[in-house]
């Protein structure tokens with residue numbers, strides 16, 4: 001394990017108890033109670049970590065609502081990180097949805113009301129000249145930053161400073177799933193205002209009450225931020241999260257060659273989705289080259305997934321033009337095609353050739369609707385990344401199922417209330433044939449006497465493992481190849497490859513093993529791409545295991 005550099009590992013008395021990275025609560029041993037001047041500050045009984053986990057689980061279970069459970073776990077995290085992660089590790093399937101998607105969405109909406117204690121760093125627009133000072137207040141070395149500006153939080157839109165819930169949740173998974181030491185992670189919120197009237201009008205709102213800063217001022221702020229980060233933490237991995245699509249694409253392009261950075265909504269989502277789709281196709285005995293893809297939603301997720309899959313198809317022997325012909329990408333104005341004049345340089349390459357649409361029978365005039373696309377293109381794979389609840393309608397799904405034996409259908413939008421369809425409906429409308437994976441967690445579904453376990457196709461299978469691989473290899477850039485390696489390694493973890501009736505992805509209880517497998521593949525690819533500082537291939541597995549932190553005293 002890399003030893004975290006703490007400000008003062010020798011803290012004593014109440015300072016030690018109040019530091020969540022050093023606190024052991026009732027588990028401080030008699031010797032430690034002497035050494036750190038804790039005698040009398042704690043009750044006499046000495047617990048083991050296991051006993052503390054049982055007590056914490058009882059208290060967690062007594063909380064009534066999921067938001068109360070989230071608040072409880074966040075408070076525990078701020079009190080004692082070792083106990084927090086140990087509890088999560090022992091109840092991962094039950095607790096991941098509470099600290100992460102979907103409940104973290106509610107926590108962002110309610111952030112100003114449930115705010116308790118400082119965690120992470122806020123940089124607000126009025127403080128833009130003070131970024132160096134602000135970062136100097138972080139009293140330890142940091143390996144991973146997750147940053148958001150809060151503008152597109154899951155499918156919930158602009159949450160302003162409340163968006164801080166997302167970096168906190170994502171970094172919890174870095175430690176839980178990827179084994180990154182919590183002391184070496186830093187959640188950050190760039191507060192450039194909010195256009196969410198409900199937040200601005202809320203007297204409890206904790207953010208900067210101002211409409212969003214945009215244009216050149218926004219870009220200058222981001223530049224100042226990146227420069228300050230590179231100065232304070234030159235080797236850090238910087239993950240961009242939940243920015244509006246236009247900003248996400250522009251920022252990634254501008255900075256990906258300047259530091260070790262990636263955008264999770266574009267690249268992490270692309271890797272998890274393509275890895276899961278590849279597993280679905282391979283387990284059904286199909287070929288990638290024979291598929292027809294419909295992508296509903298052309299934002300960060302839709303664009304990233306399409307690009308990643310096009311890459312895989314090209315690698316399997318087709319030309320890029322042939323690969324692109326296999327994709328029908330739809331945004332809120334209908335099918336993207338080269339006759340449209342509203343597409344920017346990011347969307348133009350995703351546009352279908354109008355020549356390929358000759359002879360299509362369309363109900364709509366002007367734009368080509370989702371229903372028109374499904375009826376004419378007869379997709380085998382359908383991915384939803386719109387943030388629009390119910391966008392996969394019964395009629396469209398029945399139409400899709402009438403053309404294909406094993407429709408692959410992924411409603412990826414989060415949180416649960418924004419899913420394009422719910423698995424029970426998809427199974428009903430396809431008579432149990434659909435191969436489903438969802439962005440948010442869903443319970444298994446019984447259909448015609450068979451239980452369908454619904455895998456969660458969420459970038460949480462990728463980003464903690466990317467972090468692990470990057471840190472173990474000491475990579476200084478994040479290449480496309482590293483995401484392709486991650487997607488391939490995720491596919492290898494799919495239980496469906498050995499048993500076509502098994503779930504597409506490993507259960508959450510195996511997510512650490514899966515992260516280790518992906519982390520090794522990512523680190524190896526970083527070496528092959530010449531971006532790793534460690535060059536000895538044989539050492540990688542050892543380095544991965546040394547990097548992975550396990551919560552214990």
Ligand SMILES: NC(=O)c1ccc[n+]([C@@H]2O[C@H](COP(=O)([O-])OP(=O)(O)OC[C@H]3O[C@@H](n4cnc5c(N)ncnc54)[C@H](O)[C@@H]3O)[C@@H](O)[C@H]2O)c1
Pocket residue numbers: 152153154155156244245265269272296297298299300301302330331332333384385386387388391412413414415418438439440457458459460
């Ligand atoms: N499962 C995952 O790992 C994962 C990862 C990233 C994003 N997501 C989810 O995907 C959703 C979209 O994220 P994004 O970053 O791409 O957002 P975005 O706002 O950038 O993009 C949304 C896209 O959907 C299109 N759209 C909206 N309504 C539509 C409709 N009715 N029909 C067709 N297209 C429509 C928009 O035109 C846009 O192209 C969010 O809900 C997010 O939570 C899930």
Ligand SMILES: O=C(O)C[C@H](O)C(=O)O
Pocket residue numbers: 101153154155242264265413414439458459460
């Ligand atoms: O946060 C998630 O659950 C996945 C993804 O990054 C999203 O924005 O929806």
Ligand SMILES: [Mn+2]
Pocket residue numbers: 154241242264265
């Ligand atoms: Mn996201």
